[in-house]
Amino acid sequence: MQGGEDGGPASLDRTEVIEPSVGIFWGVPDGGRTVLVTDHTPLTEAEVYGDCLTHPRGHHEVWEAWRKLGATALRRCGLPPAIVSHEYEAFPRGRVVYMREPALFTLYADRRLQRPETIADILQLFGLNGQTHTVRSDAHYRTLS
Structure with missing residues (x-):
């Protein structure tokens, strides 16, 4: 499941091949x-941020746009209705960025999302199978509850 590249929700067919992307997830x-729900940007359209390429939207911005849709519209788009009744920080989350030097995708994720099967799903959703990547923790993506 993912949010669309325009910030609105959309469904993702897991058999669909997508180009390498950066973005956010929960x-x-x-x-x-x-x-897993995501909002992503193809690497070819990513924003420059220092030595990285990144997704232009933040967790709060995307989450609030989804919440405004309401539970029925979210479900229709393939997104969980729990989004409506919770703040964006309530669930484990993370971000995928591309480090231009050393040509490496970095997945920053809450430790609860760092299980091998979840990382495999994130790699699939962001078109990163076969791409050089690393997984890191970051206090910014730690869920307190």
Whole structure:
């Protein structure tokens, strides 16, 4: 599941091949399981931020746009309705950036999202299978609850 590149929600067919992307993500409960929701930008359209290429939108901005849609519209778009009743910091989250030197994708993620199967899903969703990457923790993406 993902948000569209225009900031609005959209569904992602997991068999769809996407080009390498940067962006933000959350692990959100839905029907007794945790699903990944994302908002991403193709690397070819990413913003320059120092030595990195990054996604132009932040967690708060995207989350609030999704919340305004309401539960019914979110579900129609393939996004969990739990988004409506929680703040963006309530669920584990992270960000994918591209370091131009040394040509490396970095996944900053809450430790709860650093399980091998979850990292594999993030790599798939961001088109990073086969790309050089690393996974790191960052206090900014730590969920307190």
